[in-house]
Each structure stands twice: as structure tokens, then as C-alpha cells.
Amino acid sequence: xxxxxxxxxxxxxxxxxxxxxxxxxxxxxxxxxxxxxxxxxxxxxxxxxxxxxxxxxxxxxxxxxxxxxxxxxxxxxxxxxxxxxxxxxxxxxxxxxxxxxxxxxxxxxxxxxxxxxxxxxxxxxxxxxxxxxxxxxxxxxxxxxxxxxxxxxxxxxxxxxxxxxxxxxxxxxxxxxxxxxxxxxxxxxxxxxxxxxxxxxxxxxxxxxxxxxxxxxxxxxxxxxxxxxxxxxxxxxxxxxxxxxxxxxxxxxxxxxxxxxxxxxxxxxxxxxxxxxxxxxxxxxxxxxxxxxxxxxxxxxxxxx
Amino acid sequence: xxxxxxxxxxxxxxxxxxxxxxxxxxxxxxxxxxxxxxxxxxxxxxxxxxxxxxxxxxxxxxxxxxxxxxxxxxxxxxxxxxxxxxxxxxxxxxxxxxxxxxxxxxxxxxxxx
Numbered sequence: 001x002x003x004x005x006x007x008x009x010x011x012x013x014x015x016x017x018x019x020x021x022x023x024x025x026x027x028x029x030x031x032x033x034x035x036x037x038x039x040x041x042x043x044x045x046x047x048x049x050x051x052x053x054x055x056x057x058x059x060x061x062x063x064x065x066x067x068x069x070x071x072x073x074x075x076x077x078x079x080x081x082x083x084x085x086x087x088x089x090x091x092x093x094x095x096x097x098x099x100x101x102x103x104x105x106x107x108x109x110x111x112x113x114x115x116x117x118x119x120x121x122x123x124x125x126x127x128x129x130x131x132x133x134x135x136x137x138x139x140x141x142x143x144x145x146x147x148x149x150x151x152x153x154x155x156x157x158x159x160x161x162x163x164x165x166x167x168x169x170x171x172x173x174x175x176x177x178x179x180x181x182x183x184x185x186x187x188x189x190x191x192x193x194x195x196x197x198x199x200x201x202x203x204x205x206x207x208x209x210x211x212x213x214x215x216x217x218x219x220x221x222x223x224x225x226x227x228x229x230x231x232x233x234x235x236x237x238x239x240x241x242x243x244x245x246x247x248x249x250x251x252x253x254x255x256x257x258x259x260x261x262x263x264x265x266x267x268x269x270x271x272x273x274x275x276x277x278x279x280x281x282x283x284x285x286x287x288x289x290x291x292x293x294x295x296x297x298x299x300x301x302x303x304x305x
Numbered sequence: 306x307x308x309x310x311x312x313x314x315x316x317x318x319x320x321x322x323x324x325x326x327x328x329x330x331x332x333x334x335x336x337x338x339x340x341x342x343x344x345x346x347x348x349x350x351x352x353x354x355x356x357x358x359x360x361x362x363x364x365x366x367x368x369x370x371x372x373x374x375x376x377x378x379x380x381x382x383x384x385x386x387x388x389x390x391x392x393x394x395x396x397x398x399x400x401x402x403x404x405x406x407x408x409x410x411x412x413x414x415x416x417x418x
Binding site: 035036037038039043044045046059060061080081082083128129130131133134135137138139142143233 | 308336337338339340341342343346347349350351354381382383384385400401402403405406407410
């Protein structure tokens with residue numbers, strides 16, 4: 001089996017899959033690699049209501065599966081759940097190593113997306129799933145009638161909190177600023193809710209467990225004082241981070257937040273290396289914009305081959 | 306109803322039979338939710354790479370899923386899915402919430418090697 005391709009797409013979310021549909025259909029030998037299954041964040045989205053072409057909301061996993069099948073139909077090859085260990089993005093031939101194999105191509109498209117940001121404080125990983133959660137729809141029910149902490153004050157934090165309020169007895173929001181960053185309509189609902197209180201200008205510094213309870217140590221960012229908050233569980237919603245860890249040493253230009261910088265043709269600073277979707281430095285991150293990025297990158301690559 | 310391509314465990318008797326007849330069994334017990342779907346799909350991919358392991362799923366809300374929900378190994382779990390690994394009929398590992406492909410492969414290396 002050949003391990004040499006015209007194009008390797010790293011990341012099988014909407015940007016990568018859209019690109020694969022175009023390139024494979026144009027006869028460009030295309031390999032799509034991902035450390036997980038196909039679909040990116042779409043597959044974990046309960047319902048997608050704003051992607052054109054669907055009158056009724058479509059389950060995210062269904063949309064993701066259809067995109068993958070469409071790419072496969074035109075001959076794109078997939079290496080999923082791949083343990084990608086090294087990449088080389090300079091020179092005429094680029095390569096990607098995964099699960100002990102080396103895959104080569106003239107062009108590489110990085111479409112690795114972004115992931116929920118972790119707090120990276122002691123206890124967070126240890127208690128994930130046993131007291132710390134990242135999904136209200138999945139785990140809210142485990143906290144029915146309980147008192148919980150929500151960390152974060154942006155849109156996703158407040159929207160997930162409103163969902164959690166259908167189950168829980170109370171929410172203490174720990175937020176690093178002294179006002180919510182969520183849209184006003186959502187923020188107002190939270191501010192006025194009788195079951196919600198706020199710990200402003202605080203950040204978690206660690207999590208511990210006492211019996212069935214979670215103990216959050218939080219620091220007042222103005223005074224430096226540490227306080228502890230004991231509740232039944234903790235939900236963390238503190239934004240997203242670009243998935244660029246694989247490319248740290250690759251010489252790619254990034255913005256201050258680590259997102260990859262491209263031109264309008266999705267070209268990075270490295271010749272033959274493109275970036276598309278949420279991993280790219282841009283203002284709006286939507287399925288439709290990711291698909292647009294992937295399309296532009298693929299057309300550029302087709303034109304150059 | 307789980308819309309996956311995995312074989313579904315639908316009763317406690319079936320699960321008992323599967324773990325008695327197969328040395329290595331992994332069961333992802335969840336819903337069609339954001340934290341569960343990636344694990345089912347990773348199981349589907351790994352099924353081809355590890356033919357000696359039975360990768361299955363089970364609907365978390367089915368009454369018979371109590372056989373997993375009530376396992377001592379899952380007693381502190383508060384995140385879906387509950388993923389349980391059996392070897393020779395015994396639970397050798399259980400995880401709560403989403404896991405990456407790498408984490409699952411590491412567990413397979415740890416408990417099924």
C-alpha cells in the first residue's frame with residue numbers, strides 16, 4: 001500500500017473533509033489523518049441548526065458521517081485514531097509519522113481545529129468524570145438536586161449553565177472578570193436567576209475531593225486571597241485552544257493565541273503547507289466558515305498540482 | 306437507541322455470555338451524546354486494528370445497563386460514557402467521560418497486552 005500522496009490533510013473535521021471532497025474528486029491522491037474519529041467538533045454537537053441545506057436541525061454526528069462518506073466516495077483515504085508522533089513540513093516533500101509509519105506528500109493541509117481549554121490546575125485530570133465535567137447535556141443529570149460550581153463566564157459557560165439549571169439546586173459561577181462575557185440576553189438570564197451566585201474575579205487553583213464533594217480552591221485575582229468552595233460537582237467551560245501541539249517545532253507562524261496565520265488562500269508561511277478551519281487565525285469559527293476555508297485551500301492545491 | 310456500527314449489548318444475560326466467551330471485551334455504555342459518540346467511533350476504528358477484542362456498546366438508560374451502572378468500579382462516576390474493560394470475565398479497567406484514541410489505546414496496551 002502506497003504511503004505517498006499528493007496531499008495529506010491532518011484533521012478530519014469539516015475543513016479537512018470539505019478539502020478532501022474537492023481534492024479527491026479532482027483526482028488528487030488524498031490522505032486524511034486524525035488522532036480521533038472523523039467529524040471534529042461537529043460530531044460532538046447535539047444538533048446543527050445553521051448549516052445550509054437542512055430544513056430541520058441535523059444531529060452533528062450525522063452531518064460529520066455524511067461528510068466523511070462523501071470524501072470516501074471520491075477516493076480519499078483515511079487514517080483515523082492515528083497516533084501522530086512527528087511531522088516535517090519543510091522541503092519539497094513533507095511527511096507525517098503515525099503509528100510507526102511515515103506518510104509523504106507534496107502538500108499538507110492542517111485542519112486540526114481547536115479543543116476545549118483545560119484549566120491545567122491540580123486535580124482537574126484526576127477528577128474528570130468523577131466530579132469535574134465539561135458537558136452539561138451529558139452529565140447534568142448526575143447532579144440533579146445538587147449544588148455545583150461552573151467555571152467560566154463566556155457564552156458557552158452561561159448557555160451550558162442555563163441547561164444545568166434544569167437539574168441542579170444551585171450554581172456558583174467562578175469567573176476571572178467582574179462581569180460576564182456572554183451575550184447580554186444570556187448573561188441577564190443568569191444574573192437574574194435565583195439559583196445562581198457569582199464569585200467574581202476569581203480563578204481556580206486546584207481541585208480536591210472530600211467524600212462525595214468537590215473542593216475548589218480559588219484565588220481572588222485582585223487581593224491574591226485563596227478561598228475554598230465545596231460543592232457536589234464542577235463544570236468547566238473556559239474557551240477553546242488551537243490544536244497545534246504537533247506543529248510546535250515546525251516553524252509555522254502563529255498569532256499571540258497560537259492560531260495559525262494564513263493568507264486569503266489559506267497558505268501558511270511554509271511553502272506547500274496550508275491551514276483551514278478553527279485552527280486558523282480568523283474572526284468567525286463556524287462549520288460553514290471551516291468548510292469555506294477547506295474549499296479554498298483545496299482549490300489552491302488543485303491549481304498548483 | 307444507539308445509532309452506531311458497534312454490536313449492541315441489550316441485556317445483562319448477553320453481556321454475561323459475551324464476557325464468558327471472549328477473553329477481551331470493551332463495552333462503552335452511554336447515550337448518543339457529545340462525550341459518548343467519539344468513544345463509539347474510536348471503538349469502531351480500533352475494532353479493525355484489534356480483532357481479538359470485542360468492542361461493544363450499551364444504552365445507558367436501558368434497565369439492564371444497571372449491570373454496568375452499578376459496578377463498584379463505576380460507583381464514583383459522574384460523566385458519560387462509562388467504559389468498562391473485561392478480561393476473562395473480570396473488570397480490569399473502567400473509565401468515566403470521553404477518552405481520546407490515545408488514552409483508549411494506552412488502556413488496551415495496559416490491560417489487554
